[in-house]
Amino acid sequence: MSPSGPEVIKQVKAQIDEVDPADVRRQMANGAVVVDVRETEEFDQGHLPGARHVPRGHLESRIEAAVPDRDAHLVLYCASGNRSALAAHTLKTLLGYEHVESMTGGITLWKDRGYEVEIPRALSREQRERYSRHLLVPEVGPEGQQKLLDARVLLLGAGGLGSPAALYLAAAGVGTLGIVDDDEVDLSNLQRQVIHTTERIGVPKVDSAEVTINAINPDVEVVKYPVRLDASNILEIIEGYDVIVDGLDNFPTRYLLNDASVRLRIPVVSAAILGFDGQLSVFSPYEGPCYRCLFREPPPAELAPSCGANGVLGVLPGTMGLLQATEAIKLVIGAGDPLVGRLLLYDALGATFTTVKVKRDPECPICSRDPGSITDEEMGVFPDYEAFCAAAG
Numbered sequence: 400m401s402p403s404g405p406e407v408i409k410q411v412k413a414q415i416d417e418v419d420p421a422d423v424r425r426q427m428a429n430g431a432v433v434v435d436v437r438e439t440e441e442f443d444q445g446h447l448p449g450a451r452h453v454p455r456g457h458l459e460s461r462i463e464a465a466v467p468d469r470d471a472h473l474v475l476y477c478a479s480g481n482r483s484a485l486a487a488h489t490l491k492t493l494l495g496y497e498h499v500e501s502m503t504g505g506i507t508l509w510k511d512r513g514y515e516v517e518i519p520r521a522l523s524r525e526q527r528e529r530y531s532r533h534l535l536v537p538e539v540g541p542e543g544q545q546k547l548l549d550a551r552v553l554l555l556g557a558g559g560l561g562s563p564a565a566l567y568l569a570a571a572g573v574g575t576l577g578i579v580d581d582d583e584v585d586l587s588n589l590q591r592q593v594i595h596t597t598e599r600i601g602v603p604k605v606d607s608a609e610v611t612i613n614a615i616n617p618d619v620e621v622v623k624y625p626v627r628l629d630a631s632n633i634l635e636i637i638e639g640y641d642v643i644v645d646g647l648d649n650f651p652t653r654y655l656l657n658d659a660s661v662r663l664r665i666p667v668v669s670a671a672i673l674g675f676d677g678q679l680s681v682f683s684p685y686e687g688p689c690y691r692c693l694f695r696e697p698p699p700a701e702l703a704p705s706c707g708a709n710g711v712l713g714v715l716p717g718t719m720g721l722l723q724a725t726e727a728i729k730l731v732i733g734a735g736d737p738l739v740g741r742l743l744l745y746d747a748l749g750a751t752f753t754t755v756k757v758k759r760d761p762e763c764p765i766c767s768r769d770p771g772s773i774t775d776e777e778m779g780v781f782p783d784y785e786a787f788c789a790a791a792g
């Protein structure tokens with residue numbers, strides 16, 4: 400006759416080490432790794448401080464990622480001590496974890512003793528479904544998704560670059576998206592500014608963008624700035640944002656943005672496009688070069704693409720805007736190597752990406768100095784824009 404369920408548990412418990420919650424507390428202080436083997440809903444309602452989560456149903460497939468070191472001192476727990484006993488038995492006999500214990504009485508006894516419980520900020524059921532493909536990526540996961548939801552990203556421009564960036568940042572669940580744009584939707588924009596629609600021609604771009612973003616993801620709060628960025632408002636607008644996505648189309652504002660963002664130490668994901676060519680970099684103050692380190696002087700006025708209408712392949716700002724969104728997300732979740740100190744050049748006609756290393760300029764007029772010493776008067780110092788473009792004829 401096969402043994403009954405309770406008998407199996409009894410036999411298993413005889414073959415593993417059980418440990419009292421009071422001892423677990425001491426072991427935690429000495430670096431023991433605590434693993435919660437309950438279901439996600441149970442874990443989300445509260446768990447031991449610092450516990451790693453490996454549901455028993457996924458034990459064999461996920462334990463190595465959660466605890467790669469097979470010699471680690473592991474303490475498993477569940478609600479009452481049975482599931483963790485079975486899990487400990489599996490880890491010991493089948494997976495070669497030598498030093499495994501199961502906590503007696505589970506989290507129920509732990510709580511009865513009045514010990515500390517950590518209640519995680521859990522994603523809602525709907526958020527778990529909406530972001531399920533993010534949750535499966537180890538570099539994002541629930542923590543990264545929470546960082547995205549907490550993040551504040553400012554988009555300068557809801558145009559060619561800002562449109563695709565805004566769409567994907569909104570879909571990714573960036574909690575606050577600021578948008579600065581004083582323009583209205585024009586028929587000639589629609590060839591590339593995909594956040595706007597034909598029926599919204601004449602509508603302020605910030606309003607049009609907000610409609611689309613709200614339709615994609617109600618988790619996102621849109622903060623609208625229907626103004627032109629200038630020296631009088633820039634510090635007030637950008638302060639408090641974690642990342643700035645620069646889709647600006649003119650050099651004077653780029654210099655102003657650079658100086659203000661260095662002063663407030665906010666990283667800027669910057670892209671520029673012309674014809675079939677795009678370039679991209681991340682200017683992270685004091686970590687890598689700033690915009691002025693690379694371009695101390697603006698280009699001659701006759702070469703400045705911002706002085707009139709220029710041709711651009713409609714999909715090119717899409718490509719570059721999405722690369723910007725990718726870098727912004729990496730900065731928020733702290734994954735990978737952001738494009739700091741590197742300039743990415745995309746040649747759409749040749750279908751090539753080239754990365755060039757760029758260095759901080761020790762003589763840089765802005766970032767070689769202490770941020771507090773950059774005065775209002777110095778910010779964005781640049782030849783007068785009207786005169787600059789007039790000179791270009």
Ligand SMILES: [Zn+2]
Binds near residue numbers: 766767
């Ligand atoms: Zn610099």
